[in-house]
Amino acid sequence: MAGMARIGCLWVPQLPLAALHRVDPAIQGRPVAIVEGAEGLTRRRTEGLTRRRTEGLTRRRTEGTTGRRAEHLTGRSVVRALSVEAEEVGVRLRMTVAQARAVCDELLVRVIDGETMQGAIATLADVAQTVSARVEVAEVAGDWVVFFDCAGSAMLCASEGELASIVGARAEQQGLPAWVGVADSKLAARVAARESGGVGVILPRETAARFAPLPIELLDPDPTLAATLTSWGLRRIGDLMALPAGAVAHRLGPSGSQLLRRARGEDDTPLRARATPHTFTETVQLEYAIERLEPLVFVMRRLIDCLARRLALHGLACASLELRLHLDGGGRVVRHLAVAAPTAESKTLLTVVRAYLECEPPGQAVQGVGIAGEAVRIRPAQLDFFQPSGPAPAVLAATIARIAALCGPDRVGAPAQATSHRPDAVAMGPFKGEVVPRDPSGAGRCRETGPGYGSSSTPASSIHAPVALRAFRPPAVLSIFKNAGKLDYVRGPGFGGRVVHVAGPWKLRGEWWGDDPFAREYYDVELSDGGVYRIYHDLRRRCWRADGVYD
Amino acid sequence: MSSNTAAVLEHLKLTPGLSALAPLEAPRQYIETRLPHLDALLGGGLPCTVTELVGARSSGRTALAHALAASMTKAGELVACVDLPDAFDPEHAALAGVRLPQILWVRPQDVRTALRVTEHVVAAGGFRLVLLDLDQHRGGSPAVWLRLARTATRNGTAVVALGAQRTAGAFASLSLEISRQRVSFSHQGGPCPLFDGLDGRVRLCKSRQAPLNDVGACLVVPAVA
Structure with missing residues (x-):
């Protein structure tokens, strides 16, 4: 077979139904009819008041749903796919929704949206990409199929039939019961898949x-x-x-x-x-809008599971998430969620999303949920017998997410270089938790850096630690009293006293090229309350501030 | 057992280092700070549980905490700083030798959140030192401190609670009190007076692993350039 084109094809019978079943396994075993999501048919019909059940005085709707069915369909929408259960009770393809509901009262009519379909098709392509570098997604005569290059498959499997079986099994693991065909051309491969009922191989000639x-x-x-x-x-x-x-x-x-x-x-x-692909997206439109957190997290779990399985197919990890919530009133929330360490564990990713939702719940009921994961390849790290290993990446990501939910995402991270020349400027960057090799020379000992201090007069059994500054954020407003032109008394919020010693001033000017320049005179003052403070005179605003205490 | 074998075994027992080897399964009891005089004072190092570092303003407690963080980060360890008063100054920490990328800096808004964050960090494992800066604040139920101490012991983490007064109470296995002895200013009256640094004393108030003594150790806190 060398030199001859061999094409594989993945085809899923009733793809819309399979796509919906993949993100919503709860519909399994129920009579389901899938109709196309018609453009422009965004009318939401409020119905089924009997579905609204109250829970005591709170009148919260059961299962966290609004009871309002969000339907993007009319009675004239045409059934495009059917579950076996629906077919058994007499519903047929190309019936209108009104006809189908007349046949089966318990029929679950769902609208398949384009994004859910695209997620399923992309998953099929991901499956094909596990055995072939060349994969094409195509729509042929209204059917979505995935073609992949099978040339040279003898390197992977004993036969093309075995290769097709493996691909079919992987698609099944992703929740898509695909039929696989292998032949000389795309057309023949598609026909082989459609006629196979599972795996079909048409040999050359x-x-x-x-x-x-x-x-x-x-x-x-x-x-x-x-x-x-x-x-x-x-x-x-x-x-x-x-x-x-x-x-x-x-x-x-x-x-x-x-x-x-x-x-x-x-x-x-x-x-x-x-x-x-570098970004993997999963979306689902909900039958009922969700108000409460728990049902929403339940839906998110399904999507994240799908996302994690797709990432695992490529051996990739998720570096960040983008959460998209379609609100009931027509609004939309898009939020970028950082993951501290790339991971493909759905539990960790769910923790990140859950922590965010607990911290900032959507103000309205959620009608549709989408999640996109940015994929990166995990760099293998060689652990060292003699180096600390640090926390596991997944655990670190979950911990950072929980802390961010408690304190806010801008209050957790690693100290970073601030883009400012002001002495009191600070910045935070993402904490990566990367352990750098230990310093072979320093052996962790703290050395004094002050010139000449403590070198001769300090006792030998002393602990040396360079002075630290405890910052006041924002800088504390001071009242200054002078005597004969010298600082005499300083009073600030929670501290104050007569000036015992003073050092300075050190003049500092900067950012004169920008909109908010500064010009300050810094002093180190020891007050009678026992504290040694760093204070400054703001020459531009003509006020005194303390930006920290030495400790 | 022959007399030669018994003699060899006795010799091995007396060999420095071998007798101190702990079983691999045993949890880590203390963490060497690599500040020799502090290690000597503490009886080996910081215990893998809750330690209190108590001192007034300008006593040098933050400088000592930075020195611990610098020592740990230089050894390749990760350190978390739960900074309730939002007082951590990265510039001075870097001057003290702290490797900032290895610092997880969290700025909670209240004591309860600070303790919960500390619990999360300690439970995650992998952080050898957690600095819990409470400053003037007090709080936390005994159950929280007990849980924190147990988790820290299990994961081999030293939790150091900085404050103006003792907060962990009976759940701290070690308590260090820092008092300021002297503030040094030089060239007073001259054209360019300078703040040279602080002198303090570190005293062991409570310890379950080292004998208490009233002498303690000198703490020299020079000003940095």
Whole structure:
């Protein structure tokens, strides 16, 4: 098979139903009809007042839902996919919603939105990408399929059938029961998948023979051509191939010749490989708007599980999350959530999302939820016998998320370089928890840095620690009293006293190139209350401030 | 057992280091601070539980805390600073030798949150030192301190509570009191007077691992350039 194109195809029967089932397993076993989400049909119909049940005096609606069904459909919307249970009770494809509900009162009608479908299709592509670098997502005659390059698959598996089985099993693990076909061309692979019922392989040069008993509709002829062929009594592909090529071209024109080529399994369209994704998105539109946190987290758990499984397919981890909440009133909340350490563990990611939702709950009921994860490759780290290992990345990410929920995301991090020349400027950056190698020379000992102090007069058994400043944020407003032009008394919030010693001033000017320049005179003062303070005279605002106490 | 074997075993027992080897499963009892005089005062190092560092303003308690953080971060460890008064100054910490990227800095708004954050950090593991700066604040139920002490022991973390007064009470296994002895200013009356630093004394008020003594150790806190 070397040198010959071999194409694989993933096809999911009833893809809309499978896509919905993937993000909402609760619909399993129930009669479900999927209708298309029509553009512009955003009318929300309030119905089912009987569904509104109250809980005591709080009148909170059960299950945290509003009781308002958000439907983007009308009675004329057409059923596009059906569950087996719905089919058993008599609902059929292309029925209107009104007809279907008349047949089955318990029918669950769900709208499939484009984003949920795209999530399922992207998952199929992710599955294909586990065995092939070249993967194409295509819509053929209204069906979404995924093609992948199978050339050289002998390096991976003993046979193409085994490869197809592996791909099918992986798709099943992602919640998508896919049928897999392998053949010489995209067309043949798609037909093989659709006719296989699981796994179908058409060996090289056997395409025509395998196509012969199949119905012509599988070649997707245009309606006019299909009607002509039907009027000629042609039902099978083999019937068409039995006709002379010249006569078909003469009577049916170029479209007839094209159809004949397709009947032989010839398809020259190349595989258009997609780029490897860096962001993985999962979305679901809810049947009922959710008000309370617990049901919302329950929905988030399903989405995050799907996201984590997709990341695991690529061996990637999630570095950050983007949470999108579609609110009941038509509003939208988009929030970027940082993950302290990249992880693919759904539990950790859920903790991050939950911590955020507990900290900043959405003000309104949530109608739809989307989550996008930015994927990164985890760098392997070699641990050291003699170095501290630090916390596990997943644990660290969960801990930072919990702390951010308690204190606010801007109050946790690592000290960072501030983009300011002011002495009191501070900044925080993300805490990565990376342990750097220990200092071989310093051995952790603190050395004094003050010039000449404590070198000769200090006792030998003394602990040396450079002075620290306890900052006042914001700087404390001071009342200053002078005597003969010298500082005599300083009073601030919670401290004050007569000046015992004073050092300074040190003049500091800066940021004169910006909108808010500063010019200060700094003093170190020891007060009679026992504290040694760093105070300054703001020359521009003509006021005194203390920005810290030495300790 | 032959007499030679017994003699060898006796010799091994007396070999420095070997007798001190603890079983691998045993939890870490204390953490060496690498400040020799402090380690000597503490009887080996900081215990893996709650330690109180008590001192008034300008006593040098924050300088000692920074010295501990610097020592730990230089050894490659991670340190968390739960900074209730929002007083941590990264510039002076860096001058003291603290490696800032290894510091998890949290600024909670109240005592209750500060203690919860400390619990989360200690429970995460991997942080060898947690500085809980409470300053003038007091609070925390005994149950919280007990939980904190137990989690710290289990995860091998030293929790150092800085404050103006003792807060952990009976749940602190070690208590250090720092008192200021002297403030040094030089060139007073001259054209350029300077603040040179502080002198203090570190005294062991309570310890479960070292004998108490009234002498303590000198704390020299020079001003930094």
